[in-house]
Amino acid sequence: MVELHLHLDGSIRYDTILDLAQKKQIDLQGAKTVDELKKLVVTHEPASLSKVLAAFSIFLPVVTGDKEAIERIAYELCEDQNKNGVAYFEARYSPHFLCDTVPHHLSNGEPATGKLTPREVIHALKRGLDRGEAKFGVKARSILCCIRGFEDWNNEILELATTMREYGVVAIDVAGCAHGADEQYEESVVRVFQEAAKRGIHRTVxxxxxxxxxxxxxxxxxxxxxxxxxxxxxxxxxxxxxxxxxxxxxxxxxxxxxxxxxxxxxxxxxxxxxxxxxx
Incomplete structure (x- = not known):
């Protein structure tokens, strides 16, 4: 089986989230067990895209800025995909959401004072995917996401996708909720995708x-x-x-x-x- 639409940050194990939260003393809105965490982050009834995405701000801080944690979730994803019968998958993610050197809404209001850059996030992810491929026999690649509303990141995504193909980066994407008119993209991201096409970088939107x-x-x-x-x-x-x-x-x-x-x-x-x- 092949899986092409897979969000890395939406595929983290519940046990891993709880383990990292406990070690780092991060409050998951009181959740201490898998069942309690699921009640917080899993959507069980039809809702909205914004509601589904809001759950990420609860658990993503446990891995943000932590290269060992990022490597771990990439490795564990390979194991889970193997158990699910997946032979090839492409994990998409925003390296900016996983770094701690730029401010974003998943930082829980904390200033960006860390040392893990978006480029180093990709390195950490690749180490985890490499170990997972070797151990579980799956083939894994990654897609770098631009995020609607964060225009300052778009050009860096283009440059990372251009220079890090040997690190398993196969494409770029743009994700997130639209700001303003649903049917419009920021001109900056349109230009980035047009330039990506010229550079031979694959594109999904x-x-x-x-x-x-x-x-x-x-x-x-x-x-x-x-x-x-x-x-x-x-x-x-x-x-x-x-x-x-x-x-x-x-x-x-x-x-x-x-x-x-x-x-x-x-x-x-x-x-x-x-x-x-x-x-």
Whole structure:
């Protein structure tokens, strides 16, 4: 099996989160057990993309700025993927969210006074993936994410993807909630993706999840996306769907369960865009 849409920071083991939190004395809003942690971070009923993403601020501080922890979660992910029958996967993540040298909303308001840079995050991740590949026989690569609302990081993502291909970086992405109009991307990230295409860097874009079909069209036509993360709502524009999905064969990375939990699609399968695509 191959898994192409996998968020590294959304794949951390519950036990690992609890272990690291205990060692670092980080409060997980009172959660001390796996069941208590799941109640905090797992979405069980259809909600919104912003609600799903909000959970990351609870547990991600346990690994932020910690190269040993980052290497550990990468290694453990390889083990978990092997147990799940996955032969090849691409783990996407924001190296800026995992470093501690830039301020961001996952820092819990703490100033950026650390020493682990985004480049060093990639090094740590690669060490973990290398060990995991050797131990469990899986093949792992990584995708670097730009994040909507953090325009200052975009150019660095482009440069990291350009210079760190030998570290298993195979593509760039843009993720996160849209700020303002759902169907718009910051011009800075559009330019980064256009330059990435010129440099031969592969491109996947989160689109058509909380935004509409127009968002997917922008990702493909302006940002030169080769794959679309989610893209469910492209089918709502029959002409655009025919052009991009059928004629051009743009790859749609579908996530059936998550699509319902983020409120992107209806639970009713006959009306679900993924079901319509399959039919």
């Amino acid at each position: 989160h689109a058509g999840e909380s935004g509409g079909a127009k968002e997917v069209c922008i990702a493909i036509e302006r940002m030169k996306a080769q794959r679309i993360g989610h893209g469910y709502r492209l089918i709502l524009d029959e002409d655009a769907y025919k052009k991009h999905a059928i004629e051009e064969q743009t790859h749609l990375e579908e996530c059936p369960y998550l699509s319902v939990m983020t409120g992107s699609v209806e639970l009713d399968w006959p009306r679900n865009p993924i079901g319509r695509i399959f039919r």
